[in-house]
Amino acid sequence: MKIYSKYLYVIIFVLSINSIFSQIQKGKFEIKDGHFLLNGKEFMIHSGELHYPRVPSEYWKHRLQMMKAMGLNTVTTYVFWNYHEESPGKWNFSGEKDLRKFIKTAQEVGLYVIIRPGPYVCAEWEFGGYPWWLQNIKGLKIREDNEPFLAETKKYITQLYDQIKDLQINDGGPVIMVQAENEFGSFVVQRKDIPLASHRNYNAKIVKQLKETGLKVPMFTSDGSSLFEGGSVEGALPTANGEDNIENLKKAVNKYNNNQGPYMVAEFYPGWLSHWAEKFPRVDAGAVARQTDKYLKNNVSFNYYMVHGGTNFGFTSGANYDKNHDIQPDLTSYDYDAPITEAGWRTPKYDSLRTVISKHTKAKLPEVPAPIKVIDIKNIKLNKLYNFFNYAEGQEVVKSDTPKSFEDLNQGHGYVLYRRHFNQPASGTLDLSGLRDFATIYINGEKVGELNRYYNQYTMPIDIPFNSTLEILVENWGRINYGARINENTKGIISPVKIGDTEITGNWEMTKLPFPDQFSSTIKTKPVDTGKLAQLKDVPTLYQGEFELSEVGDTFIDMKDWGKGVIFINGKNIGRFWKVGPQQTLYIPGVWLKKGKNEIIIFDQLNQKVQTTVSTVKIPVLDQLVKP
Numbered sequence: 001m002k003i004y005s006k007y008l009y010v011i012i013f014v015l016s017i018n019s020i021f022s023q024i025q026k027g028k029f030e031i032k033d034g035h036f037l038l039n040g041k042e043f044m045i046h047s048g049e050l051h052y053p054r055v056p057s058e059y060w061k062h063r064l065q066m067m068k069a070m071g072l073n074t075v076t077t078y079v080f081w082n083y084h085e086e087s088p089g090k091w092n093f094s095g096e097k098d099l100r101k102f103i104k105t106a107q108e109v110g111l112y113v114i115i116r117p118g119p120y121v122c123a124e125w126e127f128g129g130y131p132w133w134l135q136n137i138k139g140l141k142i143r144e145d146n147e148p149f150l151a152e153t154k155k156y157i158t159q160l161y162d163q164i165k166d167l168q169i170n171d172g173g174p175v176i177m178v179q180a181e182n183e184f185g186s187f188v189v190q191r192k193d194i195p196l197a198s199h200r201n202y203n204a205k206i207v208k209q210l211k212e213t214g215l216k217v218p219m220f221t222s223d224g225s226s227l228f229e230g231g232s233v234e235g236a237l238p239t240a241n242g243e244d245n246i247e248n249l250k251k252a253v254n255k256y257n258n259n260q261g262p263y264m265v266a267e268f269y270p271g272w273l274s275h276w277a278e279k280f281p282r283v284d285a286g287a288v289a290r291q292t293d294k295y296l297k298n299n300v301s302f303n304y305y306m307v308h309g310g311t312n313f314g315f316t317s318g319a320n321y322d323k324n325h326d327i328q329p330d331l332t333s334y335d336y337d338a339p340i341t342e343a344g345w346r347t348p349k350y351d352s353l354r355t356v357i358s359k360h361t362k363a364k365l366p367e368v369p370a371p372i373k374v375i376d377i378k379n380i381k382l383n384k385l386y387n388f389f390n391y392a393e394g395q396e397v398v399k400s401d402t403p404k405s406f407e408d409l410n411q412g413h414g415y416v417l418y419r420r421h422f423n424q425p426a427s428g429t430l431d432l433s434g435l436r437d438f439a440t441i442y443i444n445g446e447k448v449g450e451l452n453r454y455y456n457q458y459t460m461p462i463d464i465p466f467n468s469t470l471e472i473l474v475e476n477w478g479r480i481n482y483g484a485r486i487n488e489n490t491k492g493i494i495s496p497v498k499i500g501d502t503e504i505t506g507n508w509e510m511t512k513l514p515f516p517d518q519f520s521s522t523i524k525t526k527p528v529d530t531g532k533l534a535q536l537k538d539v540p541t542l543y544q545g546e547f548e549l550s551e552v553g554d555t556f557i558d559m560k561d562w563g564k565g566v567i568f569i570n571g572k573n574i575g576r577f578w579k580v581g582p583q584q585t586l587y588i589p590g591v592w593l594k595k596g597k598n599e600i601i602i603f604d605q606l607n608q609k610v611q612t613t614v615s616t617v618k619i620p621v622l623d624q625l626v627k628p
Contacts, residue, residue, distance in 0.1 A: 027169045029112075029176040031218045031237055034260035036301065038176070044299060045176075045264060046357060047074035047114060048307025051123065052102040053083050054334055055310045057095070058591040059344060060102055062369055063308050064109040066340050069368045070350060071357030074176070075106050076114040076266075076303045078121040081156050082131040083316075091159050103167050107174035113167075114303070116179040116222075117160050119153045119206065120187075120486075124273050124330045126318045127479035128486055132412040135490060142487050143187060144194065145202035154209050161213035170216045179266070180207045180219050180236050185227025190484040196230065203233045211235070222266040225252035232256040241267035241305075244291055246298050265295065267305040270349060271337030275320065275328040277454060280582040280623035282337050285349035289356050296360040304353075308344065309336035311587050314517075314573040315413035315566075318481030319437075327437050327453045329477040331583045332575030333622055342587055342620065343554050345371050372590060373553035377616040380547045380600060384527040385610070388540035388603070389445055389471070391525045392417050396512045401505050403493040405436075406476055414514035415605075416492050418472040420507055422464050426499050430462040434495025437477035438564075440540065440605055444468050447538040450606075453477070455628075462499060472497075473540060473605060475564075520571035520599055533610050543602040543611065552593040555616040556585035560624070562614075563606025570599055579606070580628050584621040 027039050036043045048067045055063055067075055079099065086092050093099055106113050120143055121129035134140055140148040167173030181203055188199045207219060223231035225240040225248055232238040238256045243249045243265055253263055270288040272281040295302050317330040335342040339350035346368055358365050398409055403418050432439060437453040441460065449460045454477075464470055476491040492510075496503045516522075523544060528536060557567060559577040567574050572592050577583070602614065 026172045029169045029217060031262060034262060036262045045074050045112075045114075045301035045303070046072050046361075047076045047301075047303035048072045048339075049076045049078075049267075049303055049305045050308045051078055051080075051310060052099065053080055053097070053316065054312065055308070056589045056591050057098065057101065059372070059589065060105050061109065062372065063340065063344055064106050064111060065366070065369045066344060066346070066350075067307055068109050068111060069366045070307070070339065070354045071361060071363070071365055072111065072307070074112040074114060074303075076116060077102070078123050078125070078129070079115060079117040079160060080121060080123070080125055080129045081117075081119055082127060082129055084159065085131050085156065088131075088133060093163055099163050100167065103164065103174060111174065112169070112176045113174045114177045114179070115164060115175055116182065117157070117210075118182055119156055120182050120184075122182055122482050124312070124318050124334065125481055126316050126413075127489055128318065128481035130486075132407065132479065132489070133410075135407050136410075143202070145198045145205065150202075150205055150209070153206065157209045157213055161215060165214060168215070168217050175217055177218050177220055178210060178215055179222055180210055180233065181221065181231075183223055183227075183231065183241065184221065185223035185229065185231025187484070188230025189227065199230060200233070203231070207233050207235050220264070220266065225249055228252050228256045237262070237264070239264040239266035241265065242269055244294075246294065246300060249300065262301060263299075264301040264303070266303050268292075268295070268302045270304050270339055270353070271306065271309070271335075273336065274331045274333070274582065274622075276331060276578050276583070277580045277625070277628070278328070278582070279625060280337075285347075285352050288349060289352040292353055292356050293360075296356070304339065306334070306336040306338045308340035309334035309338045309342060311342055311575065313575055315476070315478065315576075317478045317576070319478045320482050321480055321485060325454050326456055327477060327480065329437070329454065331622075332577070332586055333583050333620070335620075335622055343372065343374075373551075374618045375549075375551060375553035375555050375590070375616075376618050377547060377549070377555060379613045379615055380545050381613055382543040382545040382600075382602070382611060384523075384544040385533055385536060386523055386525050386527050386542040386544070387536060388473075388542055388605075389417075391523060391542055392511045392513060394524055398510045398512065400508050400510065403497055403508050404510055405494045406491040409492070409510055409512055411512050411514050413476055415476070416474050417511040417513060418474065418493060419469060419509040419511070420504060421469045423467060425464060425466045425468075426502075426504075427463040428461070428500030428502075429459050431459050431498040432472070432493060433458050434493050435474065436491045436494055438475040440473045442471040442473070445471065445539065464499075475605065515566065515568075515573065515603075517573070518571040519568045519573065519601060523601075536607060536610050539607055540603070540605045541607045541610070543600075543604070543614075545600050545614075547598050547600065549593060549595055549598060552595060553590040555588050555590070555593075555618065556620045557588055557614065557616045558585055558621075559614075560584040560621070561609065562602070562611065563604045563608050565603040565605050567603075568601040570594065579626055581625045582623045584624050585617060587620065588616065
């Protein structure tokens, strides 16, 4: 009997401990009586935005610790739909894409988490987070009250919920809020051709889809304070972006939230986005510190967008447009002039904000983590050079009477080589009004010009001799991520090619050149003989080299003497470069390098100078514009 009693006491003790542990772990976050409440107590959100796809997973903890040491209590992240649905129905939440790991790491560091899943996110990200192939679904209208579109958003939201359902604060996780849609009010203004009632229906259906999955944490919307009429939706707290006037903030929120708070600036900009061929923007650290102090004094919650920007690796960068440029492609670097740099370094802006926040919270802050080690690599030898036209011969070719877009070719990113042979001579003005986005033009492999959507250059004189081949190598610069034209995002050549008044039809060949995700030493084409390298001038060229490292660390590859293209380090696409700047170096995370042998491949579409070496530096260059 005593033995049984002993076991009974043990069982009761274990159950009690489990019950206590469960109670400690689980929490509650709510919006009530005009306040954010955390476990029943008023709570102010001091958040910073960090996007896990823009930072190598090995560095997530370091960057989150940087945020914690700055005095923040929350991290906010977008979730990019197209990052996880790699092709229709093929979902990936593993490795670098492990959203759950990122959220758990934030909790380990001591940060709460706000999720911004869109489905539209903007974010200077390719297509604002939408998968490019949505445009191929018959009858689908992006970001509208449209059944084919809402059927796809439901699939995405369901997948998202499966990742975060047990990571909500109610279940012991760190997730305290979820944003519905994103800056929808500005879209309503831009798309006045759609009735307001239809806009409202769409926005409400996104909230409904999020809630029907089983999400229990509060929801919010995010718009400029003057755009709440189109962007706010019942069942979600309206928050304001970029609002530095607290009275305006409170007035706008009160109007759409039962005349009460809480008040939050969901995007407080300590820096700003940057485009190729434009000056790198800087935001004054003192102004950001003073505005932070103002929010803290007035109990306004906020989220720095961005506290740490990171990098648009691969083909992930998006684009804007304005009346002067049909496209404004975003830099590879997403440094954003943020308090924490692209490589995770503290800045004077970081230190001033840390001082302001600690003064108000009166909390002893953790020590600032040391930066990741930085190295430089001198004179990496590029000992194999390939004519890109020869490389293209081994790739998939599609034939058609007219040029096809990337989407028609079922290709999302990269390049397409358009070819047409002329049996008879042709001359006049070459018209590529449907160019999306950047093209180099060749006749029989010899460069004759370039056309460029950024500069609105769509035409050029051309003279094609008898029995010659016209070649047009087109780059997708990243789909537009903001504004009404998000619905006009096909790439390649999307309208007829003309010479003079004549449409050029028949016998078009399109070579698909997307560059695989792991583009390493798989170039099967024969390299150009050493004595003939000069022939590659103005010819698109692939460079390949190897280099040995005795130590690894972060570094920045110096591309100021190169033309335009992409770089692969040990198979990973680290992003685009372009001679015009302002970005002249590309960030190489040390965790993507190895002790011993490493491989580099550079594709230069312009190749105005044949190179034999390339080097890296310890300090990035992001603000040097060069006239084209």
